[in-house]
Amino acid sequence: MTSTRIGGLDHLPPHKREMIRKRIRAIRAYIKVRTRENAEKGARELGLGIGHFKKLVSVWEAKQRADSLPGADWIKRKRIETKDEQLAVIREAIALTPEAVTEEVVRVAVRIAAQRDIAMPSLVTMRTRVKELRAVAEPSTFGAGADLVVDHCAIAIPVTAPGIAVTMPVAALVIDVASRRIVGVSLSIDGPDARHTARALLSATRLATRIDGDGRLPRIAIDTYDGVDWLELVRTIESTGATITGSAREKLRRGVAEAFVGEKVNGLALRPRLATRPPEKRHPRVASGQQPMSLEEAQAFVEAVIGIKTSGDRASPGWKDLAGCLATWLESSDA
Incomplete structure (x- = not known):
């Protein structure tokens, strides 16, 4: 009789x-009958994407030990406090390399610290602090001439999709520059989409900070993609007198939403680099017992977490004109 003892299990917390x-039960069940259906079943049981599940299978077949599986020895780490003198070095490095990627900023910080004989935290901690500090600093340079900024990024929550066990939805996010908060959101499965962007903008016209005094329409920094729908959306917005100030990605080397509101919004993790990946390549982390949501449930959940209200109207007349044009365009494009 084949032994069912699991080697390495006693070594785990x-x-x-x-x-x-x-995980091992699901892997063994799949190994007995290797079919696409069984792989999808195993992935569903574990709340994983099929690619992640097959990676677990590969590791198990190579090692045959519980403590070799991804996640087996993961322990949540406490946040490491950074001293004021260390933060000062990191801020100086950011100021000296405003257009550099994170790794280059960290290298500059290490050189500065060495010159001054300042002990720095680990490279991982330094990368985290650079991202946190830039999330506050970068909006002051980008979006100075815009009222609304539109970006697209994946949201790290599990949703179901036809033919896919589980994926992350992609959100069109509209950010009010004046308040630095998300005022419009629309989720999709397939990725950045002009219609979902229009829906997010439509909700933003109700909630964004109103422009008083000169009566002008909003200036929008919008992250557009190739396609006829995107051209039509831009023309529709500009036909109302609103101004498109250009693609947001021309200004920042990372996610625009991250730069304005941080990597997380009330606990929701933003994943800008996954926005253009196909659904089967966006793998959310699913907690044990957690059930993936439908896209409609996810939309309501994200709106509630972010704090977007579905009623109320604070828009000035010019913004109402923009809202009317967006609604008309959506009706015609959906027809």
């Missing part, structure tokens, strides 16, 4: 053992 047992 007690709170990890049941999760790893569940």
Whole structure:
């Protein structure tokens, strides 16, 4: 009789053992009958994407040990506090390299610290602090001439989609520059889409900070993509007198939404680099027992977490004109 003893299980933290047992049961069931249907079943049971599930299978077949599986030895780390003198070095490095990627900023910070004999935290901690500090600093340079900024990024929550066990939705996010908060959102499965962007803008016309005094229409920094729908959307916006100030990605080397509101919004993690990946390549982390949502449920959930209201109207007459044109365009494009 084949032994069912799981090697390496005793080496794991007690709170990890049941999760790893569940993964191994699903892997063994798939190995017995290797079909696409069984792979999808195993992925569903574990709340994973099929690619992630097959990676687990490969690791298990190579090692045959519980403590070799991804996530088996993961322990949540406490936040490491950074001293004021260390933060000062990182801020100086950011100021000296405003257009550099994170790794280059960290290298500059290391050189400055070495010259001054300042002990710095780990490279991982330094990368985290650079991202946090830039999330506050970068909006002051980008969007100075815009009222609304539109960006697209994946949201790290699990949703179901036809033919796919689980994926992350892609959100069109509209950010009010004056308040630095998200005022419009629309989710899709397939990725950046002109119609979803229009729906997000439509809700933003109700909630964005009103422009008083000169009566002008909003200036919008919008992240557009190739296609007829995008051209039509831009023409529709500009026909009302609103101004498109150009693609947001020309200004920043990372996600625009991240730069304005941070990497997380009330606990929701933003994943800008995954926005253009196909659904089967966007793998959310699913907690044990967590059920993926439908796209409609996810839309309501994200609106509630972000704090977007579905009623109320604060828009000036010019913004109402923009809202009317967007609604008309959506009706005609959906027809």
